[in-house]
Amino acid sequence: MNSTTPNSLPGFLRRTIRSVHYEDHEYEDDDDDSDEQEEEGGEEEEEGAGGRKINVLDPVLLNPVSVPVGSPYRTSLIPTGSVQNTTTISTTTSLSLEEELSTKKEDDHQKGEEELGKIVNSTEDSHREVVHDMADLNLEDVEDSVDCKFRLVAKNDVKLLPDTVVTKMDVNDQQAAMAMDPPLDTTTTTTTNSSILVLDKIQKSSLSLEESVSTSPRENITAVAPTVKSVPTKNYKEEQFEKVITCSVVDIEHLKKLAWNGIPSQHRPLAWKILLGYLPTNSSRRSQTLKRKRAEYQDAILQHYDIEDHSRTMQEQETLRQVLVDVPRTAPDVPLFRNDSIRQSLARLLYIWAMRHPASSYVQGINDLATPLIAVFLSESLHGDVLQGKELEELTPEILHNVEADVYWCLTNLLAGIQDHYTQDQPGVQRMVMKLEELVKRIDVNLARHLEETGVQFIQFAFRWMNCLLLREFHLRSVIRLWDTYLSEGNGGFETFHVYVCAAFLCQFSAELQNMQFDELFAFMQNIPTGNWDDGNIEIVLSQAFVLSTLFQGSDAHLTSSNPKQL
DSSP, X not given: OOOOOOTTSOHHHHHHHHHOEEOSSOOOOOOHHHHHHHHHHOOOXXXXXXXXXXXXXXXXXXXXXXXXXXXXXXXXTSXXXXXXXOOOOOSOOSSOHHHHHHHHHHXXXXXXXXXXXXXXXXXXXXXXXXXXXXXXXXXXXXXXXXXXXXXXXXXXXXXOOTTOOOOOXXXXXHHHHHHTSOOSSHHHHHHHHHHHHHHHHHXXXXXXXXXXXXXXXXXTOOOOOXXXXXXXXXXXXXXXXXXXXXXXXXXXXXXXXXXXXXXXXTTHHHHHHXXXXXXXXXXXXXXXXXXXXXXXXXXXXXXXXXXXGGGSOHHHHHHHHHHHHHGGGSSTTXXXXXXXXXXXXXXXXXXXXXXXXXXXXXXXXXXXXXXXXXXXXXXXXXXXXXXXXXXXXXXXHHHHHHHHHHHHXXXXXXXXXXXXXXXXXXXXXXXXXXXXXXXXXXXXXXXXXXXXXXXXXXHHHHHHHHHTTTTTTSOXXXXXXXXXXXXXXXXXXXXXXXXXXXXXXXXXXXXXXXXXXXXXXXHHHHSOOOTTOOHHHHHHHHHHHHHHHHHHTTOHHHHTOSOGGGO
């Protein structure tokens, strides 16, 4: 059997002929129509496969593409006879190929319109929901920012790529992009065109949605990136302080050891109250103690301050007058102490202290000692720079009263250790000045000799250092850091250790002082340039003072030696 297929036949006939299996025998030429064509045409014939004669010069066969589906030329080329696994080919197709393609295109277009309608309806519903939600939107409660970008989810068999975002792309750009990958057949082209129409209308719907959101009542809402509040990291000192200060019973010795190198600002109010003996180390008793102490101070106000002037004695009236004169002079360069509420609280607590301590009464300098306490205790209720006093108006009268009571009791405990500094003739201050002079003669002989030669006496500049505890020589921030160490030294911090601090402070300017004469030297000592000092400079002085205390504290014979040059 000749199994070859003429190359001139149409492609679909060649594939059909190959798929049909013929039996190994000769086929009879019983096609009458072919014989009639052969006789009438008188054209050359050639024996085809299976013995069938085919007119190879037939123009229809030479141009098989133009042969219609139902043409007899197509069926005449298919051999007949006994065939195993017979395949039937319909020769009476009702529609032409062009009609099939046209019908399929119309079906695809109709299906695309239905899909488009569903997507547009879904987009409009989403639009209404978004506008409704935007009316009650609170940006502070939203984790992600509102950026007015909406992801359109394809439904009803309109399949897009995962996480596809419909952007503002021009339709021509989309068509140009699709032209990069031409369709394989007519069906693909139709689907692609429908997709372009769908995307085009989705873009228009998305644009109208964005315009509606931008013109909604919340038109001032802008895209705000979510603010991530960073948790501040704690250094080693802060971690150690937190462990000690938050214990149910604070280890006072451990607290003093940590406080010597400075107390973190967030722990300073509580630490000072404990170190000054105002609050107990047992945390369960603190609230009761505060309540009792503050109530007691309120009673003292009613007893001593909120009374008529004619009920006061002449001495009490003089004390009150002196207090009211000194309060406006207290820390005049600090805005906090120019506030009327703070000045009133300061005057009240100073007068009450004087009334309850008649042995010393009020002495100039005590007003300065209250300023660090007020600043530190206010920091519990104020944020930012307390010394600027910008948030004082936000404090309630109750908070101010509690701060005033706490300052009063802590100042009382502080002055209890140095009370002879403020009694008649102030013997404690004179004692500290003498110790300072002896100490400078031991550690800086040249400076001591120069001061003596120029006629400057220690009592002329050091008396204020001892009476006001260097509060007028340093900025209040530096004094607060200085007091951290004083409080950690215990009862001798504001007297014994303060002398060593004053000696180390004076020796910082030894070279400059030795080149000055009386007038210049005396003016310099009244206004020592420490305006640019920070905690680092204070800690240097404290370190030197610690070395001096280690060498000379408890060794009075060294200080009273008649021949200091031999040491």
